[in-house]
Amino acid sequence: MTLKNWELSRANYKSKGKTARVGCGAGFNFDNLLSNIALAESGEVDYLAFDNMTEGLGFGTLRKMKGETVWDPHTGLHFSPSEERLRAILPVCAKKKVKLISNMGAADPYGTAVWVSSLCRELGLSHLRIFTILGDDVLSKVKAMDPLVVETGKPVSALADKIISAHGYMTVWPVVEALRRGADIVVCGRIGDGTMFLAPMAYELGWKPEDYDLLGKGQGIGHLMECGPQCTGGYFADPPFKVVPDLEHVGLPMAIVEENGDAIVTKLPGSGGVVNRLTILEQMYYEIDNPADYKHTDAIVDFTGTELTDIGPDAVRVTGTKGHPKPPAVLVCMNTVEGYLGVGGISYGGDGALERAQVAMDTVKGRMRAIGIDGSRVRFDLEGVNSLFPWKSVKCAPAEVRLRASGIFETQHEAQMLQILVHELSCNGPAAGGGLALFVGGGGTEERLVLYRTFIPQDAIKPQIVEI
Numbered sequence: 001m002t003l004k005n006w007e008l009s010r011a012n013y014k015s016k017g018k019t020a021r022v023g024c025g026a027g028f029n030f031d032n033l034l035s036n037i038a039l040a041e042s043g044e045v046d047y048l049a050f051d052n053m054t055e056g057l058g059f060g061t062l063r064k065m066k067g068e069t070v071w072d073p074h075t076g077l078h079f080s081p082s083e084e085r086l087r088a089i090l091p092v093c094a095k096k097k098v099k100l101i102s103n104m105g106a107a108d109p110y111g112t113a114v115w116v117s118s119l120c121r122e123l124g125l126s127h128l129r130i131f132t133i134l135g136d137d138v139l140s141k142v143k144a145m146d147p148l149v150v151e152t153g154k155p156v157s158a159l160a161d162k163i164i165s166a167h168g169y170m171t172v173w174p175v176v177e178a179l180r181r182g183a184d185i186v187v188c189g190r191i192g193d194g195t196m197f198l199a200p201m202a203y204e205l206g207w208k209p210e211d212y213d214l215l216g217k218g219q220g221i222g223h224l225m226e227c228g229p230q231c232t233g234g235y236f237a238d239p240p241f242k243v244v245p246d247l248e249h250v251g252l253p254m255a256i257v258e259e260n261g262d263a264i265v266t267k268l269p270g271s272g273g274v275v276n277r278l279t280i281l282e283q284m285y286y287e288i289d290n291p292a293d294y295k296h297t298d299a300i301v302d303f304t305g306t307e308l309t310d311i312g313p314d315a316v317r318v319t320g321t322k323g324h325p326k327p328p329a330v331l332v333c334m335n336t337v338e339g340y341l342g343v344g345g346i347s348y349g350g351d352g353a354l355e356r357a358q359v360a361m362d363t364v365k366g367r368m369r370a371i372g373i374d375g376s377r378v379r380f381d382l383e384g385v386n387s388l389f390p391w392k393s394v395k396c397a398p399a400e401v402r403l404r405a406s407g408i409f410e411t412q413h414e415a416q417m418l419q420i421l422v423h424e425l426s427c428n429g430p431a432a433g434g435g436l437a438l439f440v441g442g443g444g445t446e447e448r449l450v451l452y453r454t455f456i457p458q459d460a461i462k463p464q465i466v467e468i
Helices: 035-042 080-096 109-122 139-145 156-162 173-180 195-205 212-225 277-284 353-370 412-428
Strands: 019-026 047-050 062-065 068-071 099-102 130-134 163-168 185-187 254-258 263-266 300-302 307-312 315-319 322-324 329-349 378-383 400-409 444-457 464-467
Touching: 019 035, 019 080, 019 099, 019 195, 019 212, 035 047, 035 080, 047 080, 047 195, 080 099, 080 109, 099 195, 109 130, 109 185, 130 173, 139 156, 139 163, 139 444, 156 163, 156 329, 163 444, 173 185, 173 195, 173 464, 195 212, 195 254, 212 254, 212 263, 212 277, 212 300, 212 315, 212 322, 277 307, 277 315, 329 353, 329 412, 353 378, 353 400, 353 412, 400 412, 412 444
Parallel strands: 019 047, 047 099, 099 185, 130 185
Antiparallel strands: 019 254, 062 068, 130 464, 163 329, 254 263, 263 315, 300 322, 307 315, 329 400, 329 444, 378 400
């Protein structure tokens, strides 16, 4: 039976050739904590890939103390959500022999793998073999090569001592080799989101480094899977035009991939959400620029010939994607420290809420000038009025308004002062203000870390495979 006439009953699914059964364990670090357990328990997948890392995240696990880099287990990507997820799913994966691949290692894959190993011992799963992939830290090489920065057009050296990290996107082959050596868990740092899904495909189906068309097809399937429920109905609902059933229990996607790179993307029967041509199509166009030239470390993906066919409830056949030879250079994400971010917020409700919020805004601006703080990089938003749309869109007086002030400052003291000036409004501003924000996100200060990109030759990255 081929993909074209695939029967919807998985119990009746028989392929004439090999298949790789790959599921998504998480599309981001705060993803649903229950759907992946159901996927592991189902026996429908042999691999789960966890995408826990964004382009701008990864530097958090690096801290400089007395000139030494130290691992901080509380700032890495293995904090509470990942720990809760792993504690729940590791016993299930061990029982069902489902292998895990994740980029939760962030800027410290070795330290994270050691932490995972200790967690396995605590759970009585010390027999699980844990590997980590090193080599994505290319800070010294980037400084020596001094390539141009994409965002500025200037060499990396122009960032001077602001740059604190540089990590290049790893190739899939060290992960494939770790699986070949018997890995149950592979902890990566900077690796392409879809590349984690590509690894079990290449391993199970025997794809080679020069099989660019197959690698492009597999990378394309990985791209569809990497954001988890975004292709099973999450981020899709827009009633009454697009209705998603049982979004509360939205399932995570899984793919059945054949040797020729064609695949079926589906989800567990009975799970919430929906998989159809439109949900897959929206995810396919996510985060890509030129659909004919979607560059990855191992191949270039060409989506221009991709065909998405609904073959039954919650099952889409994906064919026609092409792959082209890998680019000569690899993308490197760099992070710099550039000042501090300060945030403050307060709410006003009832008649005259907008007018009182405007008075509060003018009051903070005036007090900033009075104490000599540069307000040129401070933004004031009246949320619900002008934070998303221009003033002219306001048709009637709002019943409630939240004033949010945020700014970029050279010193932490100045950033803290913005929060304090907003806080002062409770007794030194318009009437009936409340809901003061005292922490970052709603209010507070934090070091401002900025993402930049550059490229270096592929052969500049030297992967290392380490078993913990």
